[in-house]
Amino acid sequence: MNFKRNIIITGGAGFIGSHVVRLFVRKYPEYHIINLDLLTYAGNLANLKDIENEPNYTFVKADICDFDTVYALMQEHKVDGIIHLAAESHVDRSIKDPFTFARTNVMGTLSLLQAAKLYWESLPEKFEGKRFYHISTDEVYGALELTHPEGIEPPFTTTASSSEHHLAYGKDFFYEDTPYNPHSPYSAAKASSDHFVRAFHDTYGMPTIVTNCSNNYGPYQFPEKLIPLFINNIRHRKPLPVYGKGENVRDWLYVEDHARAIDLIFHKGEVAETYNIGGFNEWKNIDIIKVLIATVDRLLGNEEGASLDLITYVTDRAGHDMRYAIDSSKLQRELGWEPSLQFEEGIEKTVRWYLDNEEWLENITSGDYERYYEEMYSKR
Numbered sequence: 348m349n350f351k352r353n354i355i356i357t358g359g360a361g362f363i364g365s366h367v368v369r370l371f372v373r374k375y376p377e378y379h380i381i382n383l384d385l386l387t388y389a390g391n392l393a394n395l396k397d398i399e400n401e402p403n404y405t406f407v408k409a410d411i412c413d414f415d416t417v418y419a420l421m422q423e424h425k426v427d428g429i430i431h432l433a434a435e436s437h438v439d440r441s442i443k444d445p446f447t448f449a450r451t452n453v454m455g456t457l458s459l460l461q462a463a464k465l466y467w468e469s470l471p472e473k474f475e476g477k478r479f480y481h482i483s484t485d486e487v488y489g490a491l492e493l494t495h496p497e498g499i500e501p502p503f504t505t506t507a508s509s510s511e512h513h514l515a516y517g518k519d520f521f522y523e524d525t526p527y528n529p530h531s532p533y534s535a536a537k538a539s540s541d542h543f544v545r546a547f548h549d550t551y552g553m554p555t556i557v558t559n560c561s562n563n564y565g566p567y568q569f570p571e572k573l574i575p576l577f578i579n580n581i582r583h584r585k586p587l588p589v590y591g592k593g594e595n596v597r598d599w600l601y602v603e604d605h606a607r608a609i610d611l612i613f614h615k616g617e618v619a620e621t622y623n624i625g626g627f628n629e630w631k632n633i634d635i636i637k638v639l640i641a642t643v644d645r646l647l648g649n650e651e652g653a654s655l656d657l658i659t660y661v662t663d664r665a666g667h668d669m670r671y672a673i674d675s676s677k678l679q680r681e682l683g684w685e686p687s688l689q690f691e692e693g694i695e696k697t698v699r700w701y702l703d704n705e706e707w708l709e710n711i712t713s714g715d716y717e718r719y720y721e722e723m724y725s726k727r
Contacts, residue, residue, distance in 0.1 A: 355421075372401050385411070428613070
């Protein structure tokens with residue numbers, strides 16, 4: 348079957364990646380979407396059961412660090428676009444095992460870049476009509492000062508059309524040209540990969556784009572992350588471990604809004620540009636935890652505040668950045684994107700999804716999904 352485009356999406360069985368794969372497969376039946384994923388602990392093909400048999404979808408289990416396999420895949424499928432999401436992404440894991448993060452996030456990105464460069468340079472049209480889109484994080488920028496400007500009462504959320512959200516916890520925020528200042532092995536590895544992507548444009552003329560996004564939340568997120576972990580813990584009456592005093596501030600974005608932004612930028616973004624993607628939605632960790640408790644307790648039929656006693660303050664994480672705040676004005680101004688959901692609406696949808704999908708959660712926490720898919724693909 349001849350397709351209009353052949354696109355590799357790396358890490359497509361992960362949290363954000365699965366939403367991007369689903370969006371592209373359904374929205375663009377004329378595209379061939381190749382999901383390249385090693386299926387490490389956070390990769391789960393159950394995230395994509397609803398589209399796994401679509402004629403324009405192919406799953407390939409492979410390591411992005413395996414250059415020969417990636418290069419052969421480029422040739423076999425005549426790939427003209429790469430959307431690169433595969434990454435080790437949990438800060439706590441990076442503190443314990445920085446080597447794995449350097450290997451996957453840096454060397455894996457370099458492997459993809461070199462494979463794309465060599466294949467595209469071999470074509471008569473070379474880089475024309477090609478695109479290498481690298482998804483990064485706001486954590487590469489470092490941290491911002493946490494303040495409480497007079498007259499502003501956080502938590503504070505607003506629509507994307509307003510810039511007042513920047514005043515909720517401080518006047519500073521991350522722009523696309525904010526100098527990099529990573530503070531964890533995770534963010535250092537992502538920063539390095541970003542530099543390699545830009546270097547391949549500057550050195551070889553590769554058509555690259557980089558985006559830096561704030562914290563995502565929504566369905567299919569691996570339950571070591573704050574929101575799904577706490578939903579699950581509240582459901583099972585387990586402790587809710589809060590780092591330090593819970594004062595750290597993050598900007599939150601519903602994952603489907605991120606997927607929409609990726610779609611828009613892949614098709615309409617300018618080569619060699621950087622775009623920040625944020626939710627215009629800053630919350631202290633302790634405040635978001637209280638919102639989660641109230642929402643889960645209400646949906647479970649518990650008394651109001653029944654799970655507040657589960658909050659347990661623990662020793663703060665090493666190098667824990669105090670505040671991240673993304674400015675998405677460039678993306679809104681140049682491409683017309685903005686978040687579609689207010690945070691309260693997104694949290695309601697998210698909590699309902701996890702409560703309605705207990706089997707998915709149980710398979711993840713028990714590790715059953717890893718054994719099932721390992722056995723399934725060993726027979727192919």
